[in-house]
Amino acid sequence: MIKLYELSGKNSVIFSPYCWRVRLALLHKQLKFSSVETAFTDITKIHDGTFKTVPVLCDDKININDSFNIIEYLEAAYPAKPSLFKSNEGRALSMFIEAWASSLHPDIARMAIADIYSHLQDKDRTYFRETRESFFGKNLEIVQEESFELAKESFLVKLNLLEKHLIKTEFIGGECPLYPDFIVFGSLQWLLTTSLHFEVNNLPDNTKIWFSKICSTYSIKNKEFE
Amino acid sequence: MIKLYELSGKNSVIFSPYCWRVRLALLHKQLKFSSVETAFTDITKIHDGTFKTVPVLCDDKININDSFNIIEYLEAAYPAKPSLFKSNEGRALSMFIEAWASSLHPDIARMAIADIYSHLQDKDRTYFRETRESFFGKNLEIVQEESFELAKESFLVKLNLLEKHLIKTEFIGGECPLYPDFIVFGSLQWLLTTSLHFEVNNLPDNTKIWFSKICSTYSIKNKEFE
Structure with missing residues (x-):
């Protein structure tokens, strides 16, 4: 298996x-x-x-x-199983969406770095604190406290693009979820599973509806919908 | 016809x-x-x-x-003619790219609004100046002069996403040009045909190569390549 x-x-x-x-x-x-x-x-x-x-x-x-x-x-x-790209264009869309979703990650890190730390297994804590504090040049709790509001604003501005798209189409890939949907879901789920200060209700309306559809389609138990 | x-x-x-x-x-x-x-x-x-x-x-x-x-x-x-979307995912990609390209337009307008004015037919000049100066609340030449550098910086930051994509794929839609390519081409061509201060050499490397490929594929005579 x-x-x-x-x-x-x-x-x-x-x-x-x-x-x-x-x-x-x-x-x-x-x-x-x-x-x-x-x-x-x-x-x-x-x-x-x-x-x-x-x-x-x-x-x-x-x-x-x-x-x-x-x-x-x-x-x-597994070509006989449901496709993740469906077509060469679905693959191209996935690549563009992957680059776009990457642009959300610095904001998410600044919004939740201390909250992520608080969710770690004990054995990971020293490693994580040392490497991330070396990257930011600051204490993790200070990074999050100082950056949260600005990073959230930047994050939501970037999400406008997705929101505009989801006004016109049910899923990012079109009429059914495809890999581009899973890329963005992963990025948002990273934030939603760890942040103590950002929840699904803070997402724009259509993005929230799309997110909950992905959760129900794949039976993802998200703390936000329990 | x-x-x-x-x-x-x-x-x-x-x-x-x-x-x-x-x-x-x-x-x-x-x-x-x-x-x-x-x-x-x-x-x-x-x-x-x-x-x-x-x-x-x-x-x-x-x-x-x-x-x-x-x-x-x-x-x-014209279903028998070469497709612009090729698939439902190509259509979804076009929609996302259209929303993304729209985000470039406020920057392009600020970079080139006075240059655009200088390219207009005489009969359009009063209408254009009045409506656009009413929108910006300022003289067009002042808007461009004051905003050019910051708008250019913002524009190039946004183009990073396209550049990243074009490192991995020859065209936005994959292996051949499709409507998503024409969307972005249109936005860049708007700037390149009007600006007296931004030329094709100011584009990131892969974006420049992609742009010239579109020009040659469709025999577009661009002043930049003459």
Whole structure:
């Protein structure tokens, strides 16, 4: 059976945007998989120790990481299962959406870096605090406190583009969810599963409706809808 | 034969982003058309006088405006000709790209509003100056002078997303140009045909290569490549 190594925090919370993308892709393709909850500091214990990031997908004799690589693998290996791209244009849309979603990540990090820390497994805390504080040059709690409002504003301005799109179409990929939807879902889910200060009701209206449709289509139990 | 009413300035310069989108779509679909050069102040003389914007496309018994409407009409009316969307996902990509390209327009307007004015037909000048100065609350030359550098910076930051995409794929829509490519081409061509201060060499590298490929594929004589 397919194994998916996913970043996990305390109480099995799955929060990595890239892991959510692959998790939804597997659900969409109706492929059975077992999730291997993985701490940041245990990533080097996966397989032969060469992986530096998760998700890592192990299937038959292949072990790969990088969410887009994994998606390309799944499309090639399981052509009879529901497609994630549906067409070359769906693949192009996924690539553009991936670049766009990346532009949300610095804002999300600034909105939730201390909250993310608070969700980590104990064994990850020192590693995470040291690397992230070195990156920001500041204490994590101070980064979040000082940046939250401006980062939220910047984030919501960027989401206007998605909101405009979702006024015209039910899903990002058109009439049914495709990989571009899972990319953006992953980014938002990263924020929503970790932030103590941003909830689904803070999303623009159509984005919120779209988000809840993805949750119900793939039976994602989101704390926001419980 | 299809008639395309296009905004035109002095010396027959075609500069409207929306007109360029439809012009390229007609070239891509290999449909013969005659261009009717139209001044801003002559738009109300088209057909029955109900149109407030160009492009207007007249074909057989249909007269329509709005670039996306026109594209949908062309796809439906000429299914045997090369497709502009190729798939539902190509249509979804076009919609997202249209929203994204719209976000470039306020920057382009601020970078080139006085230069655009200088390209207009004499009869359009009073109308254009009055409506645009009323919008900006300032003299057009002052708007451009005061805003150019900041607007250019904002524009180039936004173009990073396109540049990232074009590192991975030859055209926005994938392996061949499609309507998403024509949308962005139209927006850039608006700037490049009018600005006296921004040229194709100011575009990021991959965007520049992509732009010149579109020009050569559809035999667009761009002043920048002459």
